[in-house]
Amino acid sequence: MMKEKNLKMTRGDTVLYAIDLRDSNGNTIEFNEDIMLYFTVKTNTITNDMTFQKYTGNGIEYSDIDKKYHLVINPADTSNLNYGVYMYDITVKTDEDNFTVLKGKLTLDYEVTFVENEV
Numbered sequence: 001m002m003k004e005k006n007l008k009m010t011r012g013d014t015v016l017y018a019i020d021l022r023d024s025n026g027n028t029i030e031f032n033e034d035i036m037l038y039f040t041v042k043t044n045t046i047t048n049d050m051t052f053q054k055y056t057g058n059g060i061e062y063s064d065i066d067k068k069y070h071l072v073i074n075p076a077d078t079s080n081l082n083y084g085v086y087m088y089d090i091t092v093k094t095d096e097d098n099f100t101v102l103k104g105k106l107t108l109d110y111e112v113t114f115v116e117n118e119v
Contacts (some may be wrong), residue, residue: 002099002101002103003101004102005102005104006105006107007088007107008107009060009073009078009108010108010110011079011109011119012075012111013073013078013111014075015072016072017070017073018072019102021037021068021069021092026061028067030067031042031062034094035092035093036055036092036093036094037055037090037092038056038092039054040053040088040091041053041087041088041106042086042089044089052077054072054073055075059071059072059074071090081108083107083109084107085105085106085107086106086107087106088103089103090101090103
């Protein structure tokens with residue numbers, strides 16, 4: 001089941017999101033090494049060019065502790081981007097299926113302390 005949710009973060013910060021995968025009946029989808037998650041950010045929905053992307057094994061990891069996938073956005077992913085609104089989605093790919101579980105707007109909010117100010 002696909003949901004829409006807008007996210008807001010400070011540009012250049014580290015952010016962690018927990019992704020709780022559930023099937024159409026609301027049951028938690030347990031880890032399966034055949035499942036790939038992709039978090040894709042773009043400036044708009046019609047461009048082929050990605051602003052940045054995270055995927056299973058590269059910024060998205062499964063946790064046996066809480067049975068969720070954890071997405072980590074690192075400072076380097078956003079520190080050189082313009083402030084503003086971007087589009088994102090999270091898609092799941094299996095051997096047979098490819099479906100979107102979450103999408104929305106990602107707002108990069110202003111920062112006050114830049115990396116070069118951190119001494």
